Every structure is written in C-alpha cells, then in structure tokens.
Amino acid sequence: MPRQLSTSPSETGSDAMNAVTIPRPQDLNGLDDESFRAVVRRFLAENYPPELRNPPKRLHWSENKVWYHKLAEKGWLCPGWPQEYGGLGLSPGKLIILTEEYERHGVARTNDHGIIMLGPLVIKYGTEAQKQRFLPKILTGEHIWCQGYSEPNSGSDLASLRTEAVLDGDHYVVNGQKTWTTLASDANWIFLLVRTDKQAKKQEGISFLLVDMKTPGITVKPIINLEMHDEFCETFFDNVRVPRENLVGQPNKGWDMAKALLSFERIFLGSPRQSAYALARLKQLAETMGVAEEPAFRDRYAQLRLDLDDLKALYGRFVEVLKQGRSLGPDVSMLKVFQSELFQRITDTMLEIAGENAGLLEPIGGNLNLNPTGQYIQARPTSIYGGTNEIQRNIIAKNVLELPG
Amino acid sequence: MSEAAEDDRAESIRMIRDSAAAVAPRGGDSKRVRALRFTDPGYDPAVLRQMGEMGWIGLRLPEAAGGAGLGMGEMCALAEELGAGLAPEPLIPAALSAALLGYADDQAALTPLLAGEALTLTAWQERADSLVTPGTPDAKRIFVPMAGGATQFLLPLREGTRMALHLLPAAGADLTIERTQDGGTYGTLRPDLSRATRIADDVGGVIGRVLDEAALATAAYLLGTMEAAFALTLQYLRTRQQFGRIIGTFQSLQHRAADLKIQLSLTRAGVEGAAAAFDAGATGDAARAVVSRAKARAAEASLRVTRECIQLHGGIGYTDEYDAGLYLRKAMVLANQYGSAALHRRRFLETAPEDEE
Numbered sequence: 001m002p003r004q005l006s007t008s009p010s011e012t013g014s015d016a017m018n019a020v021t022i023p024r025p026q027d028l029n030g031l032d033d034e035s036f037r038a039v040v041r042r043f044l045a046e047n048y049p050p051e052l053r054n055p056p057k058r059l060h061w062s063e064n065k066v067w068y069h070k071l072a073e074k075g076w077l078c079p080g081w082p083q084e085y086g087g088l089g090l091s092p093g094k095l096i097i098l099t100e101e102y103e104r105h106g107v108a109r110t111n112d113h114g115i116i117m118l119g120p121l122v123i124k125y126g127t128e129a130q131k132q133r134f135l136p137k138i139l140t141g142e143h144i145w146c147q148g149y150s151e152p153n154s155g156s157d158l159a160s161l162r163t164e165a166v167l168d169g170d171h172y173v174v175n176g177q178k179t180w181t182t183l184a185s186d187a188n189w190i191f192l193l194v195r196t197d198k199q200a201k202k203q204e205g206i207s208f209l210l211v212d213m214k215t216p217g218i219t220v221k222p223i224i225n226l227e228m229h230d231e232f233c234e235t236f237f238d239n240v241r242v243p244r245e246n247l248v249g250q251p252n253k254g255w256d257m258a259k260a261l262l263s264f265e266r267i268f269l270g271s272p273r274q275s276a277y278a279l280a281r282l283k284q285l286a287e288t289m290g291v292a293e294e295p296a297f298r299d300r301y302a303q304l305r306l307d308l309d310d311l312k313a314l315y316g317r318f319v320e321v322l323k324q325g326r327s328l329g330p331d332v333s334m335l336k337v338f339q340s341e342l343f344q345r346i347t348d349t350m351l352e353i354a355g356e357n358a359g360l361l362e363p364i365g366g367n368l369n370l371n372p373t374g375q376y377i378q379a380r381p382t383s384i385y386g387g388t389n390e391i392q393r394n395i396i397a398k399n400v401l402e403l404p405g
Numbered sequence: 406m407s408e409a410a411e412d413d414r415a416e417s418i419r420m421i422r423d424s425a426a427a428v429a430p431r432g433g434d435s436k437r438v439r440a441l442r443f444t445d446p447g448y449d450p451a452v453l454r455q456m457g458e459m460g461w462i463g464l465r466l467p468e469a470a471g472g473a474g475l476g477m478g479e480m481c482a483l484a485e486e487l488g489a490g491l492a493p494e495p496l497i498p499a500a501l502s503a504a505l506l507g508y509a510d511d512q513a514a515l516t517p518l519l520a521g522e523a524l525t526l527t528a529w530q531e532r533a534d535s536l537v538t539p540g541t542p543d544a545k546r547i548f549v550p551m552a553g554g555a556t557q558f559l560l561p562l563r564e565g566t567r568m569a570l571h572l573l574p575a576a577g578a579d580l581t582i583e584r585t586q587d588g589g590t591y592g593t594l595r596p597d598l599s600r601a602t603r604i605a606d607d608v609g610g611v612i613g614r615v616l617d618e619a620a621l622a623t624a625a626y627l628l629g630t631m632e633a634a635f636a637l638t639l640q641y642l643r644t645r646q647q648f649g650r651i652i653g654t655f656q657s658l659q660h661r662a663a664d665l666k667i668q669l670s671l672t673r674a675g676v677e678g679a680a681a682a683f684d685a686g687a688t689g690d691a692a693r694a695v696v697s698r699a700k701a702r703a704a705e706a707s708l709r710v711t712r713e714c715i716q717l718h719g720g721i722g723y724t725d726e727y728d729a730g731l732y733l734r735k736a737m738v739l740a741n742q743y744g745s746a747a748l749h750r751r752r753f754l755e756t757a758p759e760d761e762e
Contacts, residue, residue, distance in 0.1 A: 150720070154647075155647065155719050155720055156647050156648075156719065157648045157649075160647070160648075160649075180720055223724050223726070224724065224725040224726065225723050225724055225725060226730045226733070232724075289534075348708070351708065351737065351741075353745075354533075354534075355533030355534030355535075355745060356533050356547070356591065356741055356742060357533060358740060359586055359737050359739070359741070359742070360583055360584075360586070361585055361586055362583065373586055373737060376737065377733075380722075380723060380733075381723045383716060384716065384719050384720055385720070388719060389716075390655075390658070
C-alpha cells in the first residue's frame with residue numbers, strides 16, 4: 001500500500017519523533033539522509049498548519065501566506081538556494097527527500113515562483129545589484145513572483161513567442177499577451193520571456209525580463225479552469241516601460257537560461273506521489289461502493305499498484321542520478337509520461353466504479369477522500385502542463401532513441 | 406419493412422432531427438447552456454414546455470394515450486440531437502414517467518406532463534449503479550435527475566408479488582439536492598407514504614422495459630455529445646498552428662483522431678441497431694442485450710472521446726470558458742446514469758445468446 005497521507009508522522013512514531021531535534025538551518029545539509037528525513041517530518045509536524053493539509057485546489061496567497069511566513073521565519077523558505085543568499089544550501093539528494101516528505105505530509109504549494117524559478121535564475125545569471133535587490137524580498141515575502149512564458153499561440157511551441165520588448169532609451173517597451181500565468185492575480189512581480197530580436201532564429205531572439213506589475217499598461221484577467229478555480233490568468237502588456245537594468249543575463253540569451261533552469265525541476269513532474277495518493281483514494285472508493293472484493297476490480301487494482309511500484313523504481317533511478325551530482329538527460333521525459341497517464345488511469349477507474357456519483361460536483365457525502373470527480377478533473381491537465389505528453393514522446397523518440405526525422 | 410415504409414421512417418427521423426436542432430443547435434453557441442448551469446432548477450421550464458408542445462415527452466406513447474406513437478428510432482435521433490446541443494432539460498426522465506403514467510392510464514397526471522407544464526419524475530433508484538427497482542417502501546430514493554424542478558414524483562412500491570405505483574406531490578416532500586458536474590442536480594427523496602396516492606396496482610411488468618428505453622435514449626444522448634466534442638476537436642486540429650504547421654498534419658494526432666472516429670462509429674452502430682431492434686419488436690433478453698451493448702459502448706466511448714477532446718486541445722481545453730469542458734462534464738454525469746459500462750457488460754453476458762461459431 002502507498003503510505004496514507006491522512007496519517008500524520010506524529011501519530012505513527014511519536015516516541016521516535018520526540019527524540020528528533022531540529023538543527024540550525026545551516027546544519028541541515030550536513031545530516032545523513034535518514035536523520036534529515038526524520039528532521040523534516042518533525043519540522044512539518046510542529047510547524048505545518050493542519051488545516052492546510054492536502055488542499056483540493058491550489059491555494060491563493062491569502063490562504064498560504066501563513067505557511068510562507070512560517071517557512072521564512074524558520075529559515076526554511078528557500079531550500080535549494082546557497083546559504084550565502086539565505087537558502088538552506090541543500091544538495092539535490094536532500095532536496096528530493098524534502099520534497100518527498102512535503103508531498104507525503106500533504107503540504108500545499110505556496111506562491112513559490114520566486115523561490116524555485118526566479119531566485120535560482122538570478123543567483124546563476126544575475127548581476128550583484130540584481131541579487132541584492134531581488135533575493136531578500138523573496139525571503140521576506142515582499143515580492144510575490146509569477147511566470148510569464150506561454151502565450152495563446154505559443155504553447156508546445158514556446159520558442160515562437162511574440163510578446164516583444166523594444167529598447168527605447170533606458171527602457172524596454174513591452175507589448176503582447178501571456179497566458180497560464182499561475183496566480184498572477186496574487187503577484188506583484190512577473191518574470192517574462194520576451195522577443196528582443198525578430199530577425200534571429202526563434203530561440204536566439206528571446207530575453208529574460210523582470211517587470212513590476214504595478215507598471216502602467218499591465219492588465220491581469222483570471223482564467224477559470226475546469227476545477228472552477230482561478231489559478232491561472234491571462235496577462236496583457238500595452239506599452240509597458242521596463243527599466244533596462246531589469247534584464248537578466250545577456251540580451252537574446254533568455255531561452256537558454258530558462259531551459260537550463262528547468263532540467264532539475266523536471267523530475268518532480270514524474271514524482272509518484274500524485275498517483276500514490278490517488279490509488280489510496282481509489283481503494284477507499286472501491287470499499288465504499290462495495291466492489292473492492294470483486295475479481296474485475298482486484299485485477300485492475302493489482303495492475304495499477306504494479307504500475308505504481310514500477311514507477312517508484314524508475315523514479316528512484318533518476319533520483320540516484322541527481323544524488324551523484326549528475327544532471328538529468330532527456331530520458332526523464334519517460335517519468336512524466338508514465339506518471340501522468342497512471343494518475344489518469346487511476347481516476348478513470350474511479351469514475352467507472354462510482355456509479356451515479358461520477359456525476360457529482362462535490363465529494364461524496366462531503367468526504368474529501370471520496371472525490372472521484374474532483375480527482376478525474378485534476379488529472380486532465382497533468383498530461384498537458386510542463387510540456388504535453390505529445391512533446392515528451394517527441395523528446396524520447398528524437399533525443400533518447402535518436403530516431404530520424 | 407417495405408421500401409415505402411422505410412422511406413417514411415427515414416423521413417420521420419429526419420424531421421425529428423431538424424426540429425430538435427432548432428431547439429438545441431448542434432455546435433451552436435453554448436450561451437443558453439452556460440446560463441442555466443448551477444441555477445435552480447438547472448434547465449429552462451419554457452424550453453421543457455416547448456418540448457412538450459413538439460410532442461417529444463410523449464413521443465413513444467400511443468396516439469390514443471395522447472402521445473405521438475413514434476418508435477425508438479425517432480427517440481434516439483431526438484436524444485442524440487439534444488446531446489449534441491447539451492440540452493439540460495430532463496426529457497429522458499420525463500418520457501420515462503410518461504410511459505408509466507400512460508400504462509397507469511392516469512390522464513390527470515399525464516396531460517400536464519406531456520404538455521411540459523408539470524414535471525413528474527420517477528424515484529425508482531435505491532442503490533448506486535443499478536437498474537433494478539426493489540420498491541422498498543421506506544427506502545430513500547437516490548439520484549433523481551433534475552429533482553429540483555419536479556412537481557411530483559412517481560414511486561414504485563413493492564406489495565407482495567406486485568409493484569404498485571404511487572404519486573407523491575413534490576411540494577412538502579423531504580428532498581435534498583446535490584449539484585452535478587454538468588450544472589444540473591441529483592435529488593435524494595425520503596418518501597412520506599402518507600402523502601402518496603396509489604395510481605396503479607402493478608407496473609412490475611413494464612418498469613424494466615421503461616428503464617431500458619431510458620438507458621438506450623441516454624446512450625443516444627451521449628452519442629450526440631461525443632459527436633459534438635469530436636467535431637470541435639477536428640475543427641481545432643484543422644486550424645491550430647504550432648511549429649509552423651497545422652497540428653492536424655502531425656501523424657500521431659491523425660491516428661488518435663482516427664481511433665476516436667472508430668469509437669464513434671461503433672457507438673452509432675450499437676445505438677441505432679438497438680433502436681431498430683426495439684422497433685422491430687424485440688423483447689425480453691434480446692432487447693436487454695442490445696440496450697446493454699449500446700450503453701456499455703456509449704459510456705466508455707463518451708468518456709474517452711471527451712478526455713481526448715481536452716488533451717488534443719491542450720491548455721485551452723482545460724479552461725471553463727472553452728466548450729470542451731462542457732462535453733467532458735456531461736459525459737461524466739451520463740456515462741453511469743441508467744447503468745455504468747460495467748453493469749451493462751455484466752448484463753450483456755447474462756442476456757445475449759452465444760454466437761455459434
């Protein structure tokens with residue numbers, strides 16, 4: 001059985017748990033893996049707001065800022081950043097353990113684009129002045145960042161993006177439209193991929209620009225998704241004047257910078273956690289519907305469990321690569337394809353066994369653990385976001401198998 | 406059937422399709438459907454009246470009983486068109502009640518139902534995913550579609566070997582309403598029998614048949630829904646450009662569209678074949694087997710087609726503003742209504758004769 005998210009670590013091993021003390025943030029990376037895992041569990045049991053566990057929808061800033069500020073206060077906000085910039089300086093292996101434990105505990109994501117995307121990019125490519133200006137404000141929660149990459153006509157083909165930034169004296173003038181800007185309505189800063197050279201090859205005319213969302217000419221319009229949630233927005237730019245010093249790295253090198261940053265994150269799209277959580281819920285649903293002992297269900301369930309265990313094994317291999325300090329290759333796309341489609345097959349099975357409950361808008365009897373329709377809908381975009389599964393299969397065919405064409 | 410009779414039949418079905426498309430335009434704008442979602446009662450009573458005036462609620466009833474006396478071929482064509490237009494009006498549950506009231510010969514209740522002025526819903530179901538009517542007197546009745554709009558309920562009640570039919574006014578009934586993904590409702594009714602009137606001594610011989618007709622009409626509705634979702638998807642494949650190409654030129658997407666077309670054609674063959682079997686007089690296990698084959702296919706295929714509709718659209722398919730989600734949600738609600746694919750697969754094996762090969 002996958003470990004149940006509803007069982008908190010404090011309930012499972014309270015004696016062992018009480019023996020754990022939480023070291024200073026700067027000492028965390030020096031722990032061995034097992035001790036580190038125990039510390040993270042203790043930390044979550046002590047600090048994570050119980051009412052925010054396993055939220056059915058992505059939380060807005062007004063809902064998650066309690067946790068953001070708690071992490072900041074404890075010095076745990078930016079686990080991947082070097083210690084000199086206020087991070088925990090965790091190794092890739094430790095970062096994965098941390099993420100696994102957060103997922104296991106059902107920790108909600110915060111407005112974390114500054115932490116996981118912008119911060120590391122500024123640390124790697126920014127000037128000293130940019131580091132001094134932006135990093136501390138992420139650590140205090142003063143700057144809440146969102147990401148402006150995709151456009152209505154540039155989804156899978158992101159490099160075709162057309163939002164342009166034209167130099168006019170000391171300013172770039174930005175015009176265009178971004179979409180899927182996650183939680184843009186909460187954010188006060190946005191990082192953009194913009195076209196700065198229309199003549200160059202499409203990947204080579206793109207720059208990385210930081211924009212204060214209070215600048216005149218920016219309009220944010222929420223998009224209601226199929227979960228009836230306003231997680232995403234469309235963001236419009238109409239002659240938005242951005243100071244030249246807000247460009248990160250070299251002009252026209254934005255594509256390579258953004259791409260380099262994505263490689264580590266790609267393993268998380270293949271994390272087995274989502275499927276493990278859903279499979280445990282499928283079992284509960286089968287028991288509620290009275291089909292858990294039926295041979296047809298048991299065969300399907302066995303197949304899904306085998307798939308999950310195989311996924312965990314494959315995931316473990318990629319984790320090993322990272323732990324050895326090596327970077328991930330294009331083959332990590334296999335994880336994302338298999339995990340998202342396994343999650344979908346689990347939720348498809350939920351609908352199939354749920355009877356008329358498969359049509360309900362809300363969880364069955366108000367029980368969040370019996371939410372087949374919510375899970376079915378949540379599973380839909382996992383094969384779309386982070387690079388559609390069609391694109392991932394192209395990557396496997398071209399860059400792993402090196403098939404012609 | 407003679408050639409002339411076949412021509413008449415085809416003409417009758419074509420006329421039904423045309424008039425249905427006028428009420429629920431196929432691929433038309435979804436403004437009406439969207440405006441009614443998550444409201445009470447979740448459909449437009451004026452449109453239900455219009456459906457009554459068109460003779461649709463009593464489509465299957467004999468003319469002598471005030472109906473149109475038409476076949477399942479017409480009923481399925483109508484349901485398919487309504488499904489393509491995502492019409493939320495509870496035509497199929499209303500027609501189910503009309504059949505029972507016609508059998509009970511209760512003109513007082515039947516006339517306003519056929520006219521679409523009152524909505525009588527049959528509260529038959531006691532367990533999720535079932536097609537049997539236990540008729541337990543004190544059991545709560547679940548998953549009554551669009552129950553918030555009901556003026557009265559029909560209650561089948563087991564009395565020894567007979568299944569009596571009672572009529573219960575909706576006003577003052579103990580009814581709880583839950584919203585459904587498509588913007589409609591399911592009701593749970595705790596019947597107070599002291600307020601009910603017996604209108605028939607035994608409907609045990611017809612209720613199974615009436616539920617089967619509702620299951621088949623639901624399969625036809627799903628066929629329309631998936632046809633519309635597929636048309637939307639094809640339109641997108643023909644126009645969306647990425648990487649400097651129309652995405653419909655990518656062979657992997659072409660193959661997936663081809664697979665969906667196969668599912669649509671199988672569903673149509675199953676639904677129209679079952680309707681033809683009914684109209685040719687099929688009864689008993691033979692009738693049950695063709696209904697189950699059609700509904701099992703429609704349930705599975707509609708979920709698959711509407712999921713693929715989202716995936717082939719990419720991000721835009723996941724926005725509520727775009728119609729792909731409306732089709733997905735409709736399939737979620739109807740796939741298991743009047744029996745899931747699993748239920749119908751089981752029932753098919755129990756009722757279909759083995760091929761001798």
